[in-house]
Amino acid sequence: MDTNxxxxxxxxxxxxxxLMLLWRGQKGSQPSTLKVSLSDLFKMDLSLSPQNRAQAEQDLRKAEQEKAPGAPPGTLPELRPTRALTRVLWIDDHPERNVHETVALENLGKLVTVATSDEAAxxxxxxxxxxxxxxxxxxxxxxHAGTRFISELRDAVPAVVYTKDAHTEEAxxxxxxxxxxxxxLPHELIAALERI
Structure with missing residues (x-):
């Protein structure tokens, strides 16, 4: 049987x-209630093709060449099966510096929403x-903007910091x-998001 x-x-x-509940509700003394859960009616499986992974690895390499020229290339972590699209909020006042990372995440089934300010976030x-x-x-x-924003979240949403130097007082x-x-590094970012 086809989907239609x-x-x-x-x-x-x-x-x-x-219609039956409405008719019965008019005849009886007790109100009738109908609850329909659309989440039970519709399910979605998302499968990433080898082409998605290959494109993500290519974008990851480009990002790592920009972030750490001369460093050995990182590899994507083992990806778990995905049952639903994942939405990631990326807060950065210069999103153009993270284009390759954003494209890699999109190729891996993540919907990336970019906010350039805390207010937009x-x-x-x-x-x-x-x-x-x-x-x-x-x-x-x-x-201190990133740290203050993480404090403001109070663990409501897991936050990953993507920075040039992980060994600073601010980090x-x-x-x-x-x-x-x-x-x-970009492959560390992908691995951290995959763990979340």
Missing amino acids: TVVLILGVLIVLGV RIFLRRLDFAAIVTNLGRGGDP DAARKAGATAICV
Whole structure:
């Protein structure tokens, strides 16, 4: 049976159920209630092709050449099966510096939403569900912006810091504030997000 037929049959059954409840509700003294969970009706399997992984590895190499020229190339971690799309919020006032990492994440089935300010990030967090946040440490001339934002989250969403240097006082402060990981290289970032 094709998908259109199944959807049509389900639609007719739902409409008939609603009509029957309305009719019974008019005749009886007790109100009738109908609860329909769409999440039980629809499921989605997401499978990444070898081409997605190969493209992500290519973007990862480009990012690592930009971030750490001459360093040995990192590899993607073993990826778990994905049952749903994952949304990642990336907060950085210079998102153009992370284009290859963003494309690699998209190829790995992550929906990346970019916010260039804390205010924009707060709006996204109020209106959308995120599995993780990636943030830099300094924004708009404030070297503590990332750490303050992580403190503000209070573990509501796991946060990963993506920075040039993981061995600074500010990186240590971000760890103490609740950062799940401090990453310097792109493959470390991908691995940290995969663990989350």
